[in-house]
Amino acid sequence: MSRLQITRFCLAKTPCLPRLQGVPSRLVARAAFSTSSRRQLMETTGFTDEQLTVREAISNICAKFPNTYWQEHDQQEKDPKEFHAALAKDGWLGIALPESHGGAGLGISEATMMMQTITQSGAGMAGAQAIHANVYATQPLAKFGTKEQLETTIPNIINGTWRTCFGVTEPNTGLETLKLKTLATKTADGYSITGQKIWITCAQVASKMILLARTTPLEEVKKSSEGLSLFCIDLNRDQPGLDMRKIKKMGGRAVDANEVFFDNYQIPADALIGEENQGFKIILHGMNAERCLLAGEALGLGYAALERASQYARERVVFGRPIGQNQGVAHPLADAYMNLEAAKLATYHAARLYDNNDGSVPFHSIGVACNSAKYLAAEAAFKACERAVLAHGGMGYAMEFDVERYLRECLVPRIAPVSREMILNYISEKVLEMPRSY
Numbered sequence: 055m056s057r058l059q060i061t062r063f064c065l066a067k068t069p070c071l072p073r074l075q076g077v078p079s080r081l082v083a084r085a086a087f088s089t090s091s092r093r094q095l096m097e098t099t100g101f102t103d104e105q106l107t108v109r110e111a112i113s114n115i116c117a118k119f120p121n122t123y124w125q126e127h128d129q130q131e132k133d134p135k136e137f138h139a140a141l142a143k144d145g146w147l148g149i150a151l152p153e154s155h156g157g158a159g160l161g162i163s164e165a166t167m168m169m170q171t172i173t174q175s176g177a178g179m180a181g182a183q184a185i186h187a188n189v190y191a192t193q194p195l196a197k198f199g200t201k202e203q204l205e206t207t208i209p210n211i212i213n214g215t216w217r218t219c220f221g222v223t224e225p226n227t228g229l230e231t232l233k234l235k236t237l238a239t240k241t242a243d244g245y246s247i248t249g250q251k252i253w254i255t256c257a258q259v260a261s262k263m264i265l266l267a268r269t270t271p272l273e274e275v276k277k278s279s280e281g282l283s284l285f286c287i288d289l290n291r292d293q294p295g296l297d298m299r300k301i302k303k304m305g306g307r308a309v310d311a312n313e314v315f316f317d318n319y320q321i322p323a324d325a326l327i328g329e330e331n332q333g334f335k336i337i338l339h340g341m342n343a344e345r346c347l348l349a350g351e352a353l354g355l356g357y358a359a360l361e362r363a364s365q366y367a368r369e370r371v372v373f374g375r376p377i378g379q380n381q382g383v384a385h386p387l388a389d390a391y392m393n394l395e396a397a398k399l400a401t402y403h404a405a406r407l408y409d410n411n412d413g414s415v416p417f418h419s420i421g422v423a424c425n426s427a428k429y430l431a432a433e434a435a436f437k438a439c440e441r442a443v444l445a446h447g448g449m450g451y452a453m454e455f456d457v458e459r460y461l462r463e464c465l466v467p468r469i470a471p472v473s474r475e476m477i478l479n480y481i482s483e484k485v486l487e488m489p490r491s492y
């Protein structure tokens with residue numbers, strides 16, 4: 055289905071498209087946009103009807119999960135399974151998956167808007183991370199998987215029966231992904247996995263893992279990008295050779311992060327995605343998309359923090375006037391707003407380039423745009439969250455005002471999936487033509 059047809063579907067509110075359930079038609083067609091009666095800070099001019107429709111529908115779902123839900127789940131380290139189920143129920147986990155397998159067939163521009171709307175609703179990174187891998191890590195599977203893999207896996211991920219996680223990072227190689235050591239050794243009827251992954255989000259609740267492992271040892275390949283393979287594996291806790299341990303962490307505590315240990319863990323041959331030893335090329339396909347999603351998640355958190363801060367600064371009276379009347383309070387917030395708006399333009403520009411897959415935009419330009427967007431959005435979000443805490447004074451440190459949670463969580467887009475330093479390295483080398491530094 056073409057994008058034009060999708061727009062028509064959006065406007066017509068066709069019931070067969072799950073993403074549009076519950077969207078009042080008056081909201082679908084209008085240009086200006088508001089997710090609730092509360093004033094929204096973000097300027098929404100320029101977004102497409104599809105993006106605004108996504109935003110409205112996701113906002114309606116998120117409204118059922120108030121800040122207290124996220125506070126409690128964060129404090130009790132409790133999986134937000136009701137939230138995951140609510141999004142799955144209306145088909146949202148398939149937003150960027152093919153229509154032929156039950157997805158909505160929309161692009162990263164719309165998926166980014168969905169992730170931004172989730173964090174902005176107050177769900178923060180916890181809400182986003184509860185579904186992130188299902189939306190993004192399934193992209194290589196959708197593009198390179200066999201018909202059988204797609205038919206058995208994708209519908210179950212979209213309808214929420216299975217959750218998935220993404221297993222790339224390793225404790226001893228970190229950002230030097232190409233040096234990863236987890237080995238998938240060929241057996242008579244499949245592969246035997248041995249190695250360790252770290253920081254794997256949602257591994258405790260996932261049934262599937264999209265796993266990057268070595269099928270040819272590093273010493274035997276010419277280039278370190280060779281010899282890696284991508285798998286979609288079952289996480290079967292009853293099977294020998296699989297163990298996982300939760301990592302205690304600073305923020306987003308509702309979602310688990312884990313060390314995952316494989317010790318001769320057996321997987322079938324048909325778990326392989328695409329060709330053996332081509333895993334890095336396959337995974338590259340999705341990396342720019344993930345940068346866009348993370349940028350959107352960061353933006354949402356930043357806007358949420360700024361909304362809370364500006365409301366507090368209007369209402370809190372000290373020395374006989376609202377604290378926001380002091381330029382020392384107002385200007386840092388105004389500055390943070392402009393940073394978010396600029397990062398928003400960079401983010402949706404990058405997503406648009408990514409979605410424009412007619413070959414007219416060089417891969418290099420897409421990479422530069424997506425990395426820049428992730429960097430700018432993460433930095434803008436950090437600035438907004440830090441200033442939101444400071445604008446609240448002592449109450450910024452109190453759980454009930456949420457901004458302390460946002461500040462804890464906004465560090466994630468600065469670190470993952472690629473750190474700010476590595477993006478600066480990338481731009482220095484690829485755009486400024488400096489000597490490679492790593």
Ligand SMILES: Cc1cc2nc3c(=O)[nH]c(=O)nc-3n(C[C@H](O)[C@H](O)[C@H](O)COP(=O)(O)OP(=O)(O)OC[C@H]3O[C@@H](n4cnc5c(N)ncnc54)[C@H](O)[C@@H]3O)c2cc1C
Nearest residue numbers: 220221222223228229253254255470471472473475476492
């Ligand atoms: C909350 C959270 C969730 C995550 N979820 C997942 C997940 O689901 N799946 C997954 O696979 N991974 C996940 N990650 C891992 C994440 O992608 C990595 O933490 C990230 O890529 C950084 O790798 P590292 O921690 O090994 O840092 P390291 O590689 O150890 O780097 C440490 C620091 O050194 C800097 N550095 C290193 N080399 C250079 C250099 N050459 N030049 C300049 N600076 C350099 C880095 O920028 C960084 O600041 C998650 C991480 C977090 C925190």
